[in-house]
Amino acid sequence: MSKKKNKVVTIYDIANELNYSPSTISRALKNHKSIGKDTTKQIQETAKKLGYRPNSLAASLRNNRSNNIGILIARINRPFISSLISGVENSARAAGYNVLISQSDDNYKNEVANAKALYDSRVCGIVASLSMETKNADHFKQFLEQDIPVVFVDRVPSDLNSYRVIIDNYSAGYKATEHLIQQGCTRIAHFAGAQHLNIYKLRKNGYIDALKAHGITPDKELLIYMNTMSFEEGQEATSKLLNMKNPPDAIFSSNDTAAVSAIMQAKKQGVKIPEELAVIGFNDDPIASIVEPALSSISHPAMKMGELSTKRILEHADKKIEQGVSEITVLDTEVIVRASSLRKK
Amino acid sequence: MSKKKNKVVTIYDIANELNYSPSTISRALKNHKSIGKDTTKQIQETAKKLGYRPNSLAASLRNNRSNNIGILIARINRPFISSLISGVENSARAAGYNVLISQSDDNYKNEVANAKALYDSRVCGIVASLSMETKNADHFKQFLEQDIPVVFVDRVPSDLNSYRVIIDNYSAGYKATEHLIQQGCTRIAHFAGAQHLNIYKLRKNGYIDALKAHGITPDKELLIYMNTMSFEEGQEATSKLLNMKNPPDAIFSSNDTAAVSAIMQAKKQGVKIPEELAVIGFNDDPIASIVEPALSSISHPAMKMGELSTKRILEHADKKIEQGVSEITVLDTEVIVRASSLRKK
DNA sequence: AAAATAAAGGCAATCGGTTGCGTAAAATAT
DNA sequence: ATATTTTACGCAACCGATTGCCTTTATTTT
Incomplete structure (x- = not known):
């Protein structure tokens, strides 16, 4: 035996x-x-x-189409991403599909290789959020050529026509900034992410336009361009800002990690939050509710974005939507006001 | 066209x-x-x-074996789990395998259904961490019968012989408790998770034995059995403990979520941490470093556990290991001491 | 130079469902 | 009672790669 x-x-x-x-x-x-x-x-x-x-392999072979949806993201273990995946997985499974994941670690080459691997395993659709390094989305064309739907989520390419499930980053940046203005802040700094990623660019644009709309002239010194928006980068930038002779009275950070580091750094330097420095982040990660004072943030409907992405893929299969058509889904964000930006009660 | x-x-x-x-x-x-x-x-x-x-579908069909590794976990968007998945994905992809994920949402029926789905898609191996509700692991037998390796991680069943990649929960519970004792605590409470999950049972046993080893008689009133170890459960339990006439001077929580809620609740009640209440959690989630005072915790090598799980599966395929043999990998944990439990300097 | 061995490829079955087309029997229409 | 339609099911090709076995040709052995 x-x-x-x-x-x-x-x-x-x-x-x-x-x-x-x-x-x-x-x-x-x-x-x-x-x-x-x-x-x-x-x-x-x-x-x-x-x-x-x-044996679904046999059926897939015959139909030239598996029941697998591929996910291509930068890093799984980030709150926003893992919730996104969770949304994809739940809705996909409910419809009888499996989910294949791949992470690029924010590396372009990995992303290209993963796209290949997912293609080769005959996924029936793919949900993708670009790596930090990605400036070219040609590696997704292979899918479109075979009429395999590609849904870009959050970090989407600017040069490829396909489905998109995104938030209105411009408006979110605008709202976050406006909130700070309404709290009485006038010298508002911004932690901006890599500008070739449109999510960061748009948030920055929203920030700038909100300032202008309220009669505030954007100050270049208060606009900090970051690379990865890590905790360390946030700390350093905050320290630099606070040591200016005319320091900012608020920070709008494009992510929560850097925002939290700003809070911690400010406290370390004895700067009171939100009285002397109001802070708002982006994503509404779990740490936002834990840090003290609690971090205001922009909530990002991650789970829902995942669900909608799956929906696009399934619809595509059903309706046989024409190629080249790009359907863009824009979701609302919400300003979550917590103590870190609440100056007026 | x-x-x-x-x-x-x-x-x-x-x-x-x-x-x-x-x-x-x-x-x-x-x-x-x-x-x-x-x-x-x-x-x-x-x-x-x-x-x-x-066309890997064709090859898989012919070989009756796909290049897909299945993951079956409770919830993707938890720090420990997403890191675990990340570890599996990285190492699997490096070896040319894809990763299929499924989450049960801590629901037994979902877990059974997901196991079926993964089986039907002919995964060549499976990495599983049980749902909270799971008390019977028969739904994994289908894999073993086909000589498909099953690697249980973290939340492992007690009644099924298969590969395991785990930490020494008993020892971790012992170490955490001992650390609190060394900090001068004598009335140490414990937040215990559902006892049919051996990880929680073992942590509790370690806690009890550490107390005894140091001449402290366990007090039933300080041993709180929880259900899901949510933030709310932690808050409630903490409040109850602090209102005792003889409140504890320390809490060892089986997860960080409840530990953080304990810290926040204690602060709300004006109880000083760690002076009046030392706290240590489990998992070393990101929030542990953010909460104030920073939470001591037990670090759990999630990513590595994922990598080792993949390794077991690949080895199984190579070596054609005999069935019924269960190889258990036990990893070390580390006590991460932060401010929440640091009474002696 | 004959025999044995090695090297290089081809044939055809196989994995397990799926599906267009065809057919026999039953049901309905005229 | 005959013609027509419907119902119920079978045949066989197909999806694309894999592999045991066989054949042919080249190379080596004696």
Whole structure:
């Protein structure tokens, strides 16, 4: 009994058992109308009795289309991303699809390789959020050429026409800045992310326009361009800002990590939050509610974005939407006001 | 040009182009020794020229084995889990495997359904961490019967023999408790998770034995059994503990969420941390470094556990390890001391 | 130079469903 | 009672790569 691998039951086994042809079995199992009611019932019962499990590989091969949705993101272990994945997974599974994940670690080459791998495994659609390094989205064309839907989420390319599920980053940046203005802040700094990623560019644009709309002239010294928006970068920038002779009275950070580091750095330097420095972040990560004072932030409907992405893919398969059409879904964000920016009560 | 789906290149196309048989193409592409050097080179070049991409579905069907590793966990968007997944994904991809994820939302029925789905998609191995509700692991037997390796991680079943990648929960609980004792605490409370999950049971046992070893008699009133160890449960329990006539001077929580809520609740009630209440958590989630005072915790090598899980699966495929053999990998944990438990300096 | 061995490829079955087309029997229409 | 339609099911090709076995040609052995 070295190999007690139980024999796997196939439709051929059912066919033999009942003296029907495999095609009848196949059809009966999918409730095809051309098979008699009684026959269908009998076949389905026998299938269950024998412990039949469909081999989806075979079906996928024949249909040239798997039931797998691919996810291509930068890093799994980030609150926003893991919630996004969670949303994709839930809705995909509910529809009978599996989810393949791949992470690029914010590396362009990895992203290209992962796109290849997902393509080769014949995913029926892909949900993608670009790496920090990605400036060219040609590696997604292979999917479009085969009419495999690509849904870009959050970090989307500017040069490729495809589905998008995004938030209105401009408006979010505008709202965040306006909130600070309404709290009485006038010298508002901004932590901006890499500008080739439009999410960061748009947030910055919203910031600038909000300032202007309220009669504040943007000060270049208060606009900090960052690389990865890490905790360290945030600390350093905050320290620099606070040591200016005319320091800012608020910071709008494009992510929560840097915003939290700003809070911690400010406290370390004895700067009171929000009285002397109001802070608002972006994403509404769990740490936002934990840091003290609690960090105001822009909430990002991550889970929902995942669900909508799945929906786009499934719709594409159903409707046979024409190629080249790009349907863009823009979701609302919300300003979550917490203590870190609440000057007026 | 309604459908400009470019024709996909197969080995047959290459065969026609070069007047070789498909079998020769197949072998040449895998550098089979029975194909001549020159021929192999020519075929590989032509394959590249034509843009050939292997159809892994076909290969998987033929080999009755996909290159997909399945992950079955409770919730993706938890720091520990997303890091675990990250570890699995990285190492799997490096070895040319894809990763399928599924989450049960801590629901037993979902877990069973997901196990089925992963089985049906012919994963070549599975990494699983049980849901809170799971008390029976029979739904994993289908894999073992087909000699598909199952690696249980973290939340492992007690009644099924398979690979395991775990930490020494008993020792971690012991160390955490001992650390509090060394800091001068004597009335140490414990937030224990659902006891049918051995991780929580073992942590609790470590806690109790550490107390005894140091001459402290465990007090039942200080041992709080929780359900999900949520923020709310932690708050409530903390409030109850602090209102006792003889309140604890320390809390060892089986997770960080509840530990953080304990800190916040204690602060709200004016209890000083760590002077009046020392706190240590478990997992070393990101929030542990953010909360104030920073939370001491037990670090859990999540990423590494993921990598080792992948390794087990790949080894299984290579070595054709006998069935029924369970190889258990136990990893070390580390006590991360931060301000929340640092009474002696 | 004859025999044995090695090298290089081809044939055809196989993995397990799926599906267009065809057909026999039953039901309905005329 | 005959013609027509419907119902119920089978045949066989197909999806694309893999592989055991066989054949042919080249190389080595004796």
